[in-house]
Amino acid sequence: MRHPLVMGNWKLNGNKQMTGDLIDGLRKALSGVDGCDVAIAPPVIYLDQAKHALSGSHISLGAQNVDINLSGAFTGDISAEMLKDIGAKYIIIGHSERRTYHKESDEFIAKKFAVLKEAGLIPVLCIGETESENEAGKTEEVCARQIDAVLNALGADAFKDAVIAYEPIWAIGTGKSATPVQAQAIHQFIRQHIAKKDAAIAEQVIIQYGGSVNDKNAAELFTQPDIDGALVGGASLKADAFAVIVNAAAAAKNAG
Numbered sequence: 001m002r003h004p005l006v007m008g009n010w011k012l013n014g015n016k017q018m019t020g021d022l023i024d025g026l027r028k029a030l031s032g033v034d035g036c037d038v039a040i041a042p043p044v045i046y047l048d049q050a051k052h053a054l055s056g057s058h059i060s061l062g063a064q065n066v067d068i069n070l071s072g073a074f075t076g077d078i079s080a081e082m083l084k085d086i087g088a089k090y091i092i093i094g095h096s097e098r099r100t101y102h103k104e105s106d107e108f109i110a111k112k113f114a115v116l117k118e119a120g121l122i123p124v125l126c127i128g129e130t131e132s133e134n135e136a137g138k139t140e141e142v143c144a145r146q147i148d149a150v151l152n153a154l155g156a157d158a159f160k161d162a163v164i165a166y167e168p169i170w171a172i173g174t175g176k177s178a179t180p181v182q183a184q185a186i187h188q189f190i191r192q193h194i195a196k197k198d199a200a201i202a203e204q205v206i207i208q209y210g211g212s213v214n215d216k217n218a219a220e221l222f223t224q225p226d227i228d229g230a231l232v233g234g235a236s237l238k239a240d241a242f243a244v245i246v247n248a249a250a251a252a253k254n255a256g
């Protein structure tokens, strides 16, 4: 059975003080949780501080991006080996904000997936459609294309121990989450799409939902069989709300 993963993506938020306070709050709120993996991805400049603050807890460290190069003249970039060195485990790639603002292509994101696997890190591959693609009935086509970029470049095996986050772009930061039924349908489609290449790999891959997950709607989302936790933005900046989401994922897992 798959273990859910709830991961907080802090995006471009926080400072030194907030990093310390939020991790303190999370450690207290999450000390007894069992049945759900938990990670946070602070801005890269706070990773070292976060690593020390998380020491001895079961909360893993994540990061929000990686470069495709390992070293050299690439000003401003951070390599997979550097993230590993600092203690990060889960690395978000392909987030719609990077696809949009940094013009990252499916193929470029597949290269990031490859460098992370090579370094022994866990890619959290974000996929999802825009509102107009959704309205045009293209959700499955878009998700299949984004997954195929990795499948075609690296094969189904690359998804062993990897994470996919289905994040409909219209649901991100809008307060308008996909319904549990809507999300389940796409999660099932994603799993079946990978199963066409390798059923065992598809069965074990973690598929998180992301997009306006909060302390009110999380429990119902997690009742769905193909929703394995969440990638959380706004609500991950409040220890109490994030803890409610983690507890909901653990409860759903322990009930199932």
Ligand SMILES: O=C[C@H](O)COP(=O)(O)O
Binding pocket: 009, 095, 167, 171, 172, 173, 174, 175, 210, 211, 212, 213, 231, 232, 233, 234, 235
């Ligand atoms: O990575 C997280 C997602 O973009 C969701 O963000 P949100 O929970 O603020 O909607």
